[in-house]
Each structure stands twice: as C-alpha cells, then as structure tokens.
Amino acid sequence: MPELPEVETTLRGIQPYLQDATITDIRVRNPSLRWPVPVRPLQKLCDEKISACERRAKYILIHTDRGTIMLHLGMSGSLRVLSVDQPAGKHDHLDIELNQQHILRLNDPRRFGCCLLLKPPVAEHKLLANLGPEPLTDAFNGDILFRRSRGRRVAVKNLIMDGQVVVGVGNIYASEALFLAGVRPTLTAGRLSRARYQRLAECIKLVLANAIKAGGTTLNDFTQADGSPGYFKQELFVYGRAGEGCLRCSTTIKAKTIGQRSSFYCPACQSF
DNA sequence: CTTTAGGCCTGACGGC
C-alpha cells in the first residue's frame, strides 16, 4: 500500500505525539509480521524518551537512547494515534503507549510490514545500508538516474522502483512519474538519454511532492494517522485507469504487466 | 554483477 507520500503523511501525523514523549508501555498482540516482532527487547524501551522520529525510504524510525524502533507498513499497514482506552481490533499488531495518554497503533492485515529494534549505527543496518538517495533531496537528480541506468537491461519502470537506485517510488507513482515525463515504462533503462533522465527525475520529485501535499493516495485502506483518507487519487493520470481516456489526449490508457507489477501508460503521450 | 520468480498474507471483487 503505502509508498513514500503515504509514509511521509503518516510520519507528519504521528510526529507531534511522538516527539519528546516517554514510552510508557509496549503491547504486542500479534508478533507475526514479515519478521517476528522482538517483544522482549522492545519492552526494554519502556520509560525511554523518544528523542526524534524520521522517515528513511518507506521506513519510520523512532529513536531513543536505548535503540531505534523501525517500522514498515508493507502493503496494507497503517499507523494511528489513539487515546489509550481505544479497544484493539482485528490485525492490530502492537501499541506503543505514549505518556500513558496516547497509543501509536500498528494495524497490518497482510503482515508484510515489520517492527524491528535497531542498535546504532542505525544506517549500517542491513535493511538501510544499501538504499539509494531520498527522491526529494538534492542527492537525487537526473545525473544519478542516468549513471545508475547504464548497462541496465530492465524496463525503466523497474529501474525507478529499485530502492538501491532511488527510494520510495512504488507502483502508483512510478506509473504517474513516467506519464508526466512522457516516457514509456517498458523502455530499456540503459538506452534512455541523459536528458530523458533529467526530465524523469524532475517528474518523480513533482509527483511525490504533490502527493504529499494531498495527504497521499487512498485506494482501499490507506488512512492518515487521524484516520482520514488521502486525496491524491483524484490527481492520478494513469494508475488504475486502463481502458479509460487519457486526461491529456483522450487516447485509451493501456495496462501492461512489467516485472510482475501492473503498469499503466498512455500510448500517445508516452512515446519516448 | 544483473535479472527473474517465488514467497509472504488477508481481503475485496467478479463470475458462476
């Protein structure tokens, strides 16, 4: 489910409750996620103060002096901040109690998400060490994309979804960015020009920034930390619109499976 | 090294 804009939206929603809060309890109801939730080590964080929280790629990192909680929402995860007395429901895997007042609750029906405890240096953790640059920073640009694409025979859509090239671009925004850039998603990554990658990098930044502004994309189950949906769905040009008319030229949007993921494009607008 | 396929799960939906 969540791509970078949804994770960023979630972070912004929970941040005010987390920053400087003391963890007063951690309750794990169902430790079964992508990897087992380390219940005992996590509970040692009780009475610790949260010094900072941040997003890296699609991970949310909650720092304390005794370790960093790393959360990932997988395909179907969501985080909500609730008052302590809210009863738990189906797929509510764990609560992090804050100041005996609120709880940060992780719900994840499909269990592709995770909750791990990291020791410093956090950046050297296996899951973080090889990640590419953040797309919304200057560390990511067309030159990076161009360089990392040389010799690659995968489709350009797969390249921009490769977390070692650039993080946070998931299946929705990959299709959207390629549409904005006018680039056909099926093209071989290694054959695109530097100029095309300059444009593509700009479009990736644009589509992600705009999606964050709209509070993310709600298709089925994504909600912000307060339970409200994201509104970027109204701004999607191609994702999920196979058979419908292109919003720019009315040509019928096509769907195609690329690298086992459904992809959408306008055959007329995306001719490069 | 790059690339591909498999797997992890639940739930929603469409066809019969």
Next chain:
DNA sequence: TGCCGTCAGGCCTAAA
C-alpha cells in the same frame, strides 16, 4: 448465498 480464482500500494531471498 457460497465457492473459487484473481488481484492488490512492498520487498527480501534464492536461483538462474
């Protein structure tokens, strides 16, 4: 109403 196949926003891992 129910059963079945298909599909879904991610991403690690093993194997080719």
